[in-house]
Amino acid sequence: AQRVTQPEKLLSVFKGAPVELKCNYSYSGSPELFWYVQYSRQRLQLLLRHISRESIKGFTADLNKGETSFHLKKPFAQEEDSAMYYCALSGWEWGGYQKVTFGTGTKLQVIP
Amino acid sequence: DSGVTQTPKHLITATGQRVTLRCSPRSGDLSVYWYQQSLDQGLQFLIQYYNGEERAKGNILERFSAQQFPDLHSELNLSSLELGDSALYFCASSARDTYEQYFGPGTRLTVT
Numbered sequence: 001a002q003r004v005t006q007p008e009k010l011l012s013v014f015k016g017a018p019v020e021l022k023c024n025y026s027y028s029g030s031p032e033l034f035w036y037v038q039y040s041r042q043r044l045q046l047l048l049r050h051i052s053r054e055s056i057k058g059f060t061a062d063l064n065k066g067e068t069s070f071h072l073k074k075p076f077a078q079e080e081d082s083a084m085y086y087c088a089l090s091g092w093e094w095g096g097y098q099k100v101t102f103g104t105g106t107k108l109q110v111i112p
Numbered sequence: 113d114s115g116v117t118q119t120p121k122h123l124i125t126a127t128g129q130r131v132t133l134r135c136s137p138r139s140g141d142l143s144v145y146w147y148q149q150s151l152d153q154g155l156q157f158l159i160q161y162y163n164g165e166e167r168a169k170g171n172i173l174e175r176f177s178a179q180q181f182p183d184l185h186s187e188l189n190l191s192s193l194e195l196g197d198s199a200l201y202f203c204a205s206s207a208r209d210t211y212e213q214y215f216g217p218g219t220r221l222t223v224t
Contacts, residue, residue, distance in 0.1 A: 034212065036213075036215075043114060043202070043215040043216060043217050043218065044155075044202065044204075044213075044215040045114070045215065046212040046213070046214075049212060086155060093168070099160075099168045100145070100157070100160075100213065101157065102147075102154075102155045102157060103154075104154035104155070105154045105155060
């Protein structure tokens with residue numbers, strides 16, 4: 001069974017401070033991991049996926065298979081980063097299909 | 113705009129009633145996912161369809177059902193509604209199981 005854990009419901013940081021949103025997963029195979037963001041009153045949208053190894057809006061995330069983590073980081077928080085962030089895992093299930101599991105989300109609040 | 117559309121935007125109904133939420137995926141996407149987002153539960157995966165067939169089931173109540181039609185649009189039926197069913201219901205689509213999901217704007221359901 002696959003599981004995604006985001007231990008923090010709310011993370012408050014000051015503008016300009018570093019940000020780390022934690023995501024841990026449980027999955028026996030090789031997962032595909034994503035971060036989605038939901039700004040106030042907007043739809044969820046993909047922020048980044050681990051296989052592309054890109055930086056979006058200054059955010060990066062590295063897959064650590066040893067620690068089964070996919071933490072989202074940004075060196076200097078901006079007020080416009082305030083949003084809800086969801087970590088998601090896509091993995092193969094018995095029956096030959098991919099299942100996507102979302103974490104419960106972390107609300108990032110950047111204090112001016 | 114992700115290309116995923118959902119109707120209606122808002123729905124207010126009474127307990128015990130039945131409603132149908134509609135989702136049109138992005139052109140060419142075969143997978144449709146339904147999610148429930150409430151303040152206390154976060155984003156909950158309900159069900160996934162792939163090219164007309166049910167692919168995966170999450171925390172979907174027996175009072176809820178869904179289907180995907182030959183033209184790939186999907187409907188989520190909620191019956192015997194309870195106050196606790198009040199939430200934002202999102203639909204998402206993807207080209208394949210492993211691809212990123214594109215979310216619709218959601219339908220806000222209020223049960224009074």
